[in-house]
Amino acid sequence: MTDWIGIGGLDARGATQFRVLQCIRDAGEISRTDIARALDSSPATVTAACGALLESGLICEVERAPSDTVQRGRPRIMLRINGGAFHVAGMKIARQAILVMIVDSQGEEIGTYTSPLAESQMPAEVLVGEVRKALEAACQSCNLPMTSIAGLTLGLPGFLNGSTGFMHWSSSVTERNVDFAPLFRRNLPCPTFLDNDANLVAKAEHLFGAGRGLRNFLVVTVEHGVGMGIVLDGELYRGERGCGAEFGHTKVQIEGAVCQCGQRGCLEAYVGDYAMVRDAATGRQGHGPTSIPEILEAARTGDTLCQDVLERASQFLGVALANLVNLFDPEHIVLARSRPPFGPPYPEIMLEALRRNTVQVDAPLPEITVRNLDESMWAKGAAAHGIEMVSILKIRAQGVVDAA
Ligand SMILES: [Zn+2]
Missing domain, CATH: 3.30.420.40 (ATPase, nucleotide binding domain)
Incomplete structure (x- = not known):
């Protein structure tokens, strides 16, 4: 099994769950009825998707007092992201340091850490070792065990394919044409993803900034x-x-x-x-x-x-x-x-x-x-990407359990 998947790696049911999850993430807190309306989907489809997401622990239910007279007396069941589901780390490989941000599955910042780099350009294997060191130090500074990190996204400058982990060229790496996926699997404790750093800033601007x-x-x-x-x-x-x-x-x-x-x-x-x-x-x-x-x-x-x-x-x-x-x-x-x-x-x-x-x-x-x-926008965008990828992995794993 490869960790290199995107939304394209999900079957139809998984893709629906992912859309429902994104809808809940955008809304903060939302009812099943409102999700069905927002996605122009049937209530039965949304209920089934929410059931699977609840089972995988990605979302949770909260009861709210009725907000209008129509529903007087009946509490409304709302859905929200389960912030305690997992942690991810986002990293930006900069010239003199690796910037790390650890967030929970809701995107709430747990902590940041800067791990200095002696060189601005190094062999891929050495870089992955520096990433591991940065992850260990960041977890320690946040009082988190490494095992609590469910995923990691690295932002690198250069030409690289985020869906395969293949890097054609980067100013941070001495070699050209490096397949990072096996290096990550060998050296890092959690699924690790790669993306172009400017893409990750665009993601952060889209989610949290001017975009x-x-x-x-x-x-x-x-x-x-x-x-x-x-x-x-x-x-x-x-x-x-x-x-x-x-x-x-x-x-x-x-x-x-x-x-x-x-x-x-x-x-x-x-x-x-x-x-x-x-x-x-x-x-x-x-x-x-x-x-x-x-x-x-x-x-x-x-x-x-x-x-x-x-x-x-x-x-x-x-x-x-x-x-x-x-x-x-x-x-x-x-x-x-x-x-x-x-x-x-x-x-x-x-x-x-x-x-x-x-x-x-x-x-x-x-x-x-x-x-x-x-x-912090670089690492924040990387962390947002990591949340997305780990959510996809968890939806896929739940699909396997359901099928068995
Ligand atoms: Zn050029």
Whole structure:
């Protein structure tokens, strides 16, 4: 049996249970009648699905006093997620640390933990060892036994297939083409899943942030590299091989600057942190700035090389965002970055490039939110993904019990 399943791994009955579970999760607390109404499903189908979910311990019943005169005297039986059903851990593999968040099955945060990394790039096997160490330390700091963690999702930058666990390339890993599934099975105590980190931020924004209630929006992350998560029609879009949405590696210059992926002219080879630090040091006598805050400070005090680097990055990002608007026509773009904000004149340079290059129609541009990337959003999105995957595993296991 493989742990690598998605909703596609469920049979028809399991898929109905999963839809009912999501409906209960969205509502917080809801009656069977209201679930049937919301899903346009028959009461018998909903009752059967709720029975199975109650048996697997994923949901529980609560009695509420009657809220209206029609039901006077009869308590209403409501359903909610059973927060004590299991715990999951979400992790973001960052450059200098692994960020861990442990949540319960309701998504309530139990605790967070940061496990430092000595290297920003390492062999896959070593990385999985670091993940195990981070999990152990996080459990210890939350006073939880490791056995209470029912699942773990890792967010990694790069090209990877979240439904198989196959990684084509990542800036965090020294090898290319790694099948993580057997490595996880050998080294980690619970089912472990993998997804692109920008996809997980999009998931967190959709569930908890600026994307709440939106059907079509994009999240662009700008840090060491540039990532993107696409939500279309309320669903995360992953592409056929699970490696679409590589906005950072869209080409903005023929035979342009060298990118960390090995190709030339990629967007992130101009706007990623590593590219800006590299460009700010080129053609300079003596030491140049070695970080984004130093580049910003040098530009502010009149360093023209740093000013040029910031101006060019802002222009490239504006043009690239215009391409996104032209392609997707989203309701909203969240531009999330971990670096300090670029002060004037750079945001205006970016917006001007965006306006100039967007196809003109008689409708306003999508809303664009520029915000500091709340570090916890990465791990929070990973934890939300873990809850979904563990729920699917439990629904599937209950189906096997029922069939026997
Ligand atoms: Zn690239």
